[in-house]
Amino acid sequence: MTDAEVRVVDADQPRSIDRSLVQVAVGVLMRGDDAFLLTSRPEGKAYAGFWEFPGGKLEAGETVEQALRRELQEEIGITIHDCTLWKTERIDYPHALVQLNFCKVTQWSGELQMLESQSFAWQQLPVAVKPVLPGTVPVLQWFAQERAFVGETHSV
Numbered sequence: 001m002t003d004a005e006v007r008v009v010d011a012d013q014p015r016s017i018d019r020s021l022v023q024v025a026v027g028v029l030m031r032g033d034d035a036f037l038l039t040s041r042p043e044g045k046a047y048a049g050f051w052e053f054p055g056g057k058l059e060a061g062e063t064v065e066q067a068l069r070r071e072l073q074e075e076i077g078i079t080i081h082d083c084t085l086w087k088t089e090r091i092d093y094p095h096a097l098v099q100l101n102f103c104k105v106t107q108w109s110g111e112l113q114m115l116e117s118q119s120f121a122w123q124q125l126p127v128a129v130k131p132v133l134p135g136t137v138p139v140l141q142w143f144a145q146e147r148a149f150v151g152e153t154h155s156v
């Protein structure tokens with residue numbers, strides 16, 4: 001899928017009136033052992049209880065990196081030290097039309113704290129937690145592709 005394409009989720013559900021594109025900064029925190037951090041969506045949000053990568057919507061004037069730094073401080077109490085844009089994806093949800101800007105993060109400081117009463121889980125493939133948010137599922141496929149490719153080059 002290219003950036004311009006939009007994936008429609010829950011097409012049978014009514015749509016919110018505002019269909020302007022909402023930019024979202026999403027943090028793919030990677031540990032040295034290749035585990036990645038998933039958190040559950042808090043009560044009161046659309047798709048509450050679904051698993052996702054931590055992050056949130058950009059505020060006016062923010063870059064993706066600035067928004068991600070703020071969101072991860074607010075949600076999980078850490079300060080990120082790097083942020084590499086990895087992939088983008090557009091999803092048409094019933095509640096909003098979003099552009100997800102997935103950034104890999106390998107360095108941060110502070111201990112994880114779930115400041116919005118979420119749950120968290122360090123995961124490897126295949127993930128053990130479910131359900132995973134529809135917009136987040138492709139990331140697991142990108143991981144699988146990336147790791148299969150690394151496996152190939154290592155075996156040559």
Ligand SMILES: Nc1nc2c([nH]c(=O)n2[C@H]2C[C@H](O)[C@@H](COP(=O)(O)OP(=O)(O)OP(=O)(O)O)O2)c(=O)[nH]1
Nearest residue numbers: 024026052053054055056057096098133134135136
């Ligand atoms: N953080 C995050 N959001 C995701 C992922 N996958 C995915 O489709 N989304 C969508 C769900 C939401 O429509 C949007 C994020 O918005 P949000 O409502 O969670 O963001 P926020 O924390 O700024 O929310 P708010 O309380 O300020 O309204 O992106 C993901 O892996 N992580």
